[in-house]
Amino acid sequence: MANRFLYTSSHSLLRSQLQPLASSALSHRCRGLNSAAAASSGISDTKAASSRPLTTREREFLERAIRVNQAGELGANLIYEGQYAVFKSDPRLRPLIRHMWDQEVHHLDTFNKLIAKHRIRPTAMRPLWNIAGYALGVGTALLGEKAAMACTEAVETEIGGHYNDQIRALLDMLKDDKELLKSGELRELIDTIRKFRDEELEHLDTAVEHDAKGADGYVILSTVIRGGCKAAIWISSRV
Numbered sequence: 001m002a003n004r005f006l007y008t009s010s011h012s013l014l015r016s017q018l019q020p021l022a023s024s025a026l027s028h029r030c031r032g033l034n035s036a037a038a039a040s041s042g043i044s045d046t047k048a049a050s051s052r053p054l055t056t057r058e059r060e061f062l063e064r065a066i067r068v069n070q071a072g073e074l075g076a077n078l079i080y081e082g083q084y085a086v087f088k089s090d091p092r093l094r095p096l097i098r099h100m101w102d103q104e105v106h107h108l109d110t111f112n113k114l115i116a117k118h119r120i121r122p123t124a125m126r127p128l129w130n131i132a133g134y135a136l137g138v139g140t141a142l143l144g145e146k147a148a149m150a151c152t153e154a155v156e157t158e159i160g161g162h163y164n165d166q167i168r169a170l171l172d173m174l175k176d177d178k179e180l181l182k183s184g185e186l187r188e189l190i191d192t193i194r195k196f197r198d199e200e201l202e203h204l205d206t207a208v209e210h211d212a213k214g215a216d217g218y219v220i221l222s223t224v225i226r227g228g229c230k231a232a233i234w235i236s237s238r239v
């Protein structure tokens, strides 16, 4: 499968950035590492036991990460919902979109639980992301299958990179704290993000397999959507 992905520079760069974190959805090694994470993806209602209380910096990181991730997963859900509304009578695309959407439903549900568990304020931008996400899904699907896939490719590239940045920051934050690295709220967050990151990269692979780059106006479409995602991530982590 990898041979089909002779990505242009941006994708090559993303892939190379992801590799040190064992991130690629194509990596068997990564899948092995993540089996434990998959098992722990169900968020418990009780607080994960930490060896010590989180510092202010760690707590702020946790809150910001969960807030922005919930917003991102909400947006992803609405994009796929919009695409599904357009492609639901297409026997080939319907199950494909449904499968990715189902995974996004699980991602959003998980971050909804984490928001409640840690009593974190959700982003105030949710009403706007609701409208923008659905409009983006419907709009690109109406342009055709390749444009819808170009949208998926752009969004999942940004989300995959965003999750990798968070994993990197968390591992760096905990590098000198072996106990906290093994258990607790931040360990739970790392495991959750790793599992979801791999699924986002599967969505990215699916989009490329379905000729995302063959969409009319691909470069403009991809640039605009990726820019929008970056802006949404930046705003949602702060507002």
Ligand SMILES: [Fe+2]
Residues within 6 Å of the ligand: 073, 076, 103, 104, 107, 196, 200
């Ligand atoms: Fe997701």
Ligand SMILES: [Fe+2]
Residues within 6 Å of the ligand: 076, 104, 156, 199, 200, 203
């Ligand atoms: Fe995704």
